Amino acid sequence: MFDEKDLMKNPFQTNKKFQENMMDLMKEESEFERIVKLLTIPAKSGIYLSKIDIKRIGYTIGVDVPVRERREMLKDIFYYSKQMNAMETFLDNLKKFVEDKIYQYRELSESFPKTANIIQEWINKAENLIRLIERMKNELKTLGNIY
Known part of the structure; x- marks a missing residue:
């Protein structure tokens, strides 16, 4: 009745083949793309990087x-910092920038104690982002010694 290609065009179909293809697309996402995506999704990173913030960095x-x-x-x-050997500085x-945001969150939490629980969730996400950045720096140093 329905051609499988037609089903693939419709993302609202609950079709096993469509779901498998979407999972394959997600797997193909590189580590680099996941990091960039994380940095641009505040609900995951705990911070919002505006266009002007990115320009300033x-x-x-x-x-x-x-x-x-x-x-x-x-x-x-990321590309230019790698080309210019300025990745560590970046x-x-x-x-x-993330540490400054955490500082602002803590000030808000102190000024508005009833929001402390909600703000703490954002602080936790931002602190996880700092740990990720530190891991990236360590990997950069390790790979830099190899190449």
């Missing part, structure tokens, strides 16, 4: 990234 390594979608801007900064500046 880029300026710290001498990159004037054009304004466009935030993911694309971050990809550009990661340090990104970590500093």
Whole structure:
């Protein structure tokens, strides 16, 4: 009755083949793409990186990234920082940005104690992001010694 290709065009169909293909697409996502995605989803990272924030972080390594979608801007900064051997500086500046956000969250929590539980969730996510950035820096140092 329905051609399987037609079913694949409709994402609302609950079709096993469609679900399998979507899972394959998700698996193909690289670690780099997952990191960029994490940085642009506040519910996962605990912070919001605006386009101007991304530009400012880029300026710290001498990159004037054009304004466009935030993911694309971050990809550009990662690319240029690698090309310019400034990845560690970029990661340090990104970590500093996250630490500043955590400081702001703590101030909000103290000023508005009834929001402390909600804000603590954002702090926890941001602290996890800092740990990820630290792991990236350590991997960078390890790989830098190999290459």
